[in-house]
């Protein structure tokens with residue numbers, strides 16, 4: 001097996017079978033069911049496509065992956081840290097993830113992960129109340145959202161207004177069935193597009209996440 005960096009982001013790697021990886025920031029730490037292995041004296045973790053909407057969207061050619069070393073990231077719906085751990089690998093120890101989740105039980109699962117990762121802070125908050133973490137979260141380079149809620153677009157836009165820097169980026173993972181089970185996902189994604197455009201955000205790319213995540217899409221936006 002041979003790993004090479006992606007042209008879209010030199011801190012994400014691909015093997016000859018098209019599987020994605022990040023370099024493990026915490027040697028020996030496994031976060032979920034991913035494979036961890038040594039290659040050229042470095043340790044890598046597979047970024048499993050079915051476990052992360054971000055790796056699935058990279059696989060589905062979202063194109064630009066504007067996540068850089070030293071970035072500050074506001075992560076809404078961090079859960080047990082599956083995707084956040086790979087972002088943590090990419091941004092390194094000069095970056096910081098402010099990870100919000102409303103569910104204490106799932107956030108407890110995050111504790112052993114962040115205990116060893118100095119670049120993730122876990123916050124038990126409702127991301128629908130963005131002013132409740134104003135005292136902790138600064139302006140950020142990226143807002144990442146994966147909360148699977150009927151009003152998830154409103155939550156995303158409010159957090160962008162509070163926290164995203166000018167020319168910052170946003171990743172919005174939309175689960176059509178959480179917004180409306182009865183409506184055709186295509187129509188839902190069209191409505192999402194309109195809401196983002198009405199908010200003067202620049203939509204850089206929209207990708208559907210099948211076959212890895214059914215009825216999901218990822219939107220990559222830029223704050224004009």
Ligand SMILES: C[S@@+](CC[C@H](N)C(=O)[O-])C[C@H]1O[C@@H](n2cnc3c(N)ncnc32)[C@H](O)[C@@H]1O
Pocket residue numbers: 051052053076077078079080081082083084100101102103106125126127128146147148149
């Ligand atoms: C699909 S899971 C996130 C998975 C995670 N993004 C990953 O890829 O590793 C959705 C998470 O959003 C959280 N959530 C739902 N509503 C929320 C809200 N209003 N504020 C913060 N978190 C919320 C849930 O508790 C759940 O952990």
